[in-house]
Structures are given as C-alpha cells and as structure tokens.
Amino acid sequence: MFQVVHRVSGAFQRFKEGMKTLGVLDAIRTHPDAFRPLFCHEPSPLTADVLEQLFEMRLSAVGSNKRSAEECVVAFWRDYLLDVEEQEGPLQLGAILAFATGANAIPPLGFSPRPSVDFLHELPLRKGCHLPTANTCINCLRLPVLKEFQDFKETMDFALKNTQGFGQE
Template sequence: MDALQNSTLFEGPTTSRILTLNSHAIQRDKYYLAGVMVAIDLVHGGPPPMFFSKLLFDMLVFGPENVHPTIEDIPESEFKQSLNSILQADTLKNLRSSMEANSSTLTLAGCFHHVRSIEDKVPLIRDMIKWYCLERTRTAFDRFKSGLQTLGVLATIQSYPESFRDCLMFTNIKLTAISMEDIFRPCVSPTGSNRRTVEDRLVGYWRDFLQDAEEGATVVTLEHLLIFATGTNRVPPLGLSPSPVLSFLHEEEGGGKFPIANTCGNELKIPIHPSFEMFKENMEFGILNAPNFGRA
C-alpha cells in the first residue's frame, strides 16, 4: 500500500491522491493491478490505503458522470496555472489574451474556441476541469475500477460508502493517551528479571505521563512527544514504518536523565527514575529542549 500510494499512478498531496495519466502503466495494465491490490488488501484486513481524494472516492461510489470536480481537485501543475490565469481575467480582452497565452493547454483539453463575453470563462473553466479530472484519465479509472471489482469489493464499497470512507480517505485522527500507547510498543526484558521489574514500573510512569499530556497537565503535548520520537506530528495514512518502539535507558547501557529519540528507527528511549515526579520533570525538560520546542 505504501508503494502504491507513492507510485506514478497517482498524483496530488500524499493524503489526497487522484489518478493520473501514465501511458506506460496503461499499456502494462498497472491500473487494473492496483485495483486488485487494494481489493485483496481490504479483504484480508491489511493496512487500509487511506490516501484516496474525495473526488476519487466519489467517482468510485457514484460514477464519474455524477461528480462535479473543482479547481481545488487539481494538483499544483502547469495546467492549474493556466486555469488560474484564465480565471483571473477580468475583461474580455484579458480573457482572450490569457487564452492565447495558454493555447497549447486549451487545445490539448479541446477547449480552445472563440469567446464572445467575459462570462464565457465560467463554462470554459468548468470544461477544462472536467477534462483534466475525468475525461483525461477515463481509461485509467475504468481499469482501476475493474480491478476493485475483485472479490466483490467495489460493489460492497458502493453499497456501504460510509463504512469505507475512513478506509480509503485520510482522516487526521486526534492523538490520545490510549492511541499513543498503541503506537509505542514497549521492548521489555524477560519476565522475572531485575530489568523487567524496573521496566514494568517505567511503563506505568509512561502511561501516567501520556494521560497528563492528554489532559493538559504537562507542558508537553502528545503532538510534541510524537514529533520528538518520530519526526512527524501525526500518524501517516499507512502508519509509521518501522513500527515505533519504547525502550529504556538502563544504567549499564549508558543511562541518562533525559529521553533520547531515534527518529529514523522510530525508537523512544525513556529515562529510569525512582519516582514519577522525577520522570515527568526530566521527560518535559528533555523534550522541550529538543530543537524548535519551546525555544525561539
């Protein structure tokens, strides 16, 4: 799913992708294979894609003929620059001049024709958007849709769109103490060892610290903590890779008063202190004194 999200089959923001036109991919039927991959992934309980734009989702559910794309659905590109240039024309003379300057783009979209008034730019813009978002990628969309029919997935999506919306479209879920516990899995020593006894106590401190952060009882927020440990302030659509780990700064391994993070490996190492008050104080100090936290 991660490879598919970042493939040349899609374009636009990573959390709101639309299909793009890739002739090589069409020749090798990669759009169909992409649809099959998503279908099998959903059936087998894999990580949901969560990168479809609202436009792409609505096209799959309601059909391209029943959606109405806007200029916001078009990723930043030369085509969008041409659209904005025409949209900003405030006189007939300026409109014709802008159309002439963007004649190659308009000809490609089949929209280069004579305009008689400034009001003609409204249907012109609408036709250009429709061509870019719907007609240009129709072959790619049809093959992607055919792939999604695998195992009856597309029909199920169309029957229960609200149940699949959060699986296919990105939702910026608010961080909570519980979700942070789920994100950072403790890497603990064997049961019965002296190290495990210490680690179990620290896990308790860690959970209390998360709860305080959620309730605003610390100067550190859950977002601060996630950035400190992973480099991102929200969990990506397909989750964090590698999976985040919570480990411990035992004295025999160098110890330390403050937390240490490896953002490449998504590892957070927490310090060992005899009381929760000391743990909390040093966690706050260590995180807030990291680059860009609490400092100009």
C-alpha cells in the same frame, strides 16, 4: 509541468473513464463531501490511548530485576501521556510523537518500523541528568529508568521542551 501533469495525464484519463462506467464519477461530482473520506486522509486526533497502543514496549526477560524496573517506567509513561492529554491536549501529544518518530501525526499507512520504547538502564553521568532520547530513523524512544513519577515527568518535560525538532513550527 511534465512530471506533475503531462506524464500522468494518460493514466488519469483512463481512471476517469473507469469511474464513469458505473456512474461513480457523476456521484463524486454531485456529492463530493460524501466521497472525501475515501480519497483524502484526515488524521485522527491523538489521544493518550492512541499513543499508548502505537508504541511497542521492549521489555527485558520476565523475572529479571530490569523487567520490574521497566514495568514501573511503563506505568509512569502511561500516567505521563494521560497528564499531557489532560493539561495540554493533542498538540503536545503530537510533540511527543514528533520527538520519537519525527512525525507529529500518524501517517495514513502507519509507521514502518512500528514505534517502540526501549529503556535506559545506564547510570547517569550526574544525578538528575538521565534524559529520554530518541532515534527517529528507527522510531525508537528510550525512556530513563527512574524510581519516582515526578522525576520521570520532569525529565520528559525538559527533553520535549528543549528539543528543536525538525524545523517544524
């Protein structure tokens, strides 16, 4: 009770008095719905375009063999996001974001550090075992470098559907 109410009551009362000086407090009380976007964050719906813009692609040097393979995977990534958006909607896009960052929505102040995409060039232990990985501490998604979109889609679907997440339902 002390931490939540009594400790901040003085600052809250000063805030209310400041809002009263120009009649803002009365306006808020009269039209609460008009002021809600100023005081309450509502996450915007996730779309494929939003996710694409959110992630920074960490590509290899221009002209290298790795770069050309990575550019192919970037195209697969964009196509995959569009497919997921069409077929399963924003809920599954939230699962992709949660897989990479631990959050299923974009926080009001954004991410720090900015989510990024790295590429897994190592050879898989067995054929078909090249799965995407993520490090949620640094908001980094590592995508496998594959030659076919169908293989990419299957590995992404498998990884996303077979992770437990963070106990979120």
